[in-house]
Amino acid sequence: MSAMDEFPPATTTTAAGTAPAGTAPAGSTPAGAAARDLPWAALAEAATAAMRKAYVPYSNFPVGAAALTDDGRIVSGCNVENASYGLTLCAECSLVSQLQMIGGGRLVAFSCVDGDGNALMPCGRCRQLLYEFRAPDMLLMTVSGIKTMDEVLPDAFGPQHLADAGRAGAGTTEIGSST
Numbered sequence: 001m002s003a004m005d006e007f008p009p010a011t012t013t014t015a016a017g018t019a020p021a022g023t024a025p026a027g028s029t030p031a032g033a034a035a036r037d038l039p040w041a042a043l044a045e046a047a048t049a050a051m052r053k054a055y056v057p058y059s060n061f062p063v064g065a066a067a068l069t070d071d072g073r074i075v076s077g078c079n080v081e082n083a084s085y086g087l088t089l090c091a092e093c094s095l096v097s098q099l100q101m102i103g104g105g106r107l108v109a110f111s112c113v114d115g116d117g118n119a120l121m122p123c124g125r126c127r128q129l130l131y132e133f134r135a136p137d138m139l140l141m142t143v144s145g146i147k148t149m150d151e152v153l154p155d156a157f158g159p160q161h162l163a164d165a166g167r168a169g170a171g172t173t174e175i176g177s178s179t
């Protein structure tokens, strides 16, 4: 399946609330109808637009990410490299930073693309970043179709473990959603 097959061009770049629902790729998914109702095309377009802002003078491997929040906003991010290579920030880093800066919230759908617009898997660290801000039923567009957060990061460590240990002051329901 080519990138364009997976990510048909969206007809608008406006916020998710006015964006048409995209057509999810065919294929089995545990989320079924819910996945098809998500604006995957708009997310791919937002991710591609973010990708074009990437700062990648060293790898020349731009990445863009976009996600839909539980109240209909689209947040996005691009990778930002650094001369001290190890400090490079993935696109998901700026995505979750933007999310927090514009009021927080939960992510319900996520898409990540490479420089050609092809679906790209979040790296291991970024799966953890996404897990922190996921809605319970968050879905991700991946190289092998739509997946749940649990499928891409099974048995994840998360804020619930700190809460269980009595070390989360605000309680898990507040973590990641402060305004």
Ligand SMILES: [Zn+2]
Residues within 6 Å of the ligand: 090, 091, 092, 122, 123, 124, 125, 126, 127
């Ligand atoms: Zn990453």
